[in-house]
Amino acid sequence: MTKITKIAIISSILFFTAGCGTAKDNTVSTTTSGNDFTNQDTKTVTTNTQTNLAKAKVAANAWKSDAYFAGLNFRVPGDLNPLSLSMTYIFGSNEDKDNWFTYSIDAQNKFVRAAIPKADFLGTDLQPIQEQYWKKSYVDILRTADDNGGTAYKAQHPEAQTTVTLSQSAPKNWTWYVVEYRGATDAQKIRISANDGLIYNDSGILVSK
Incomplete structure (x- = not known):
């Protein structure tokens, strides 16, 4: 199992600049008009988001077997280009009440995994996402x-x-x-x-x- 690196947050954990791997690319490419972020096709975005969530869940379960999906966080790229997007999936565990596990993945399928102290990122109040x-x-x-x-x-x-x-x-x-x-x-x-x-x-x- 890859060792999970605990990162001390200085300002924000919205993005990671270096990856520790590349996920297998099963996503559907997104076509936009004028690179406008909100012009993306909703169905394609949903497919990509769910595909990446599935990858994140595998990584989270390697961290803790009882890991649960607790949130999603990202910053809209300044250039409004979906290819510049990096999304962070957040997971909790009853075995580790002090940390969130995060899986950040970009449009090139480069990803970073990290355990983040809850006090440094989003607090302690997140509950399991009711995906329905x-x-x-x-x-x-x-x-x-x-x-x-x-x-x-x-x-x-x-x-x-x-x-x-x-x-x-x-x-x-x-x-x-x-x-x-x-x-x-x-x-x-x-x-x-x-x-x-x-x-x-x-x-x-x-x-x-």
Whole structure:
């Protein structure tokens, strides 16, 4: 078994710059118009996401036999090119309550595995993802978020970075996407149900259809 490297987080664990392997490529290539990230085909994105999740689960089970899928995290590439995307799949284990196991994979199928202290990355409150409620792709979610304040925020903050996190968490212990647009001095977050694609506030109250 490959030794799992514990990484001390300095600023963010959204991306890894060096891989420790290359996964077998069974994904479907994604075609876009003008390299616009949100113009990707939803079905293709879903297929690729699930294919990479399957690879991540194999790696997580090698880490701990009781590993459970706890989340997904990525930053939208600055060039809006899907080929620049690296996604981090997050797993927990009752055998290791102090760490998350992460599997980050890019569009070239290069991957990195790491055990991350929960205190350094996403906290301790993530629950196993109830995958039957994970019905919306990240492209669906980003379109909704952009249409409901995200595009306006980015127009006012051209330096802003966009981060997407999928988790099973409060409020209501639902399956949520949180899209965060972060500029130099402030940020805007939009919470969207992974089940119905609607926007809710941080108390779990529906705010937009």
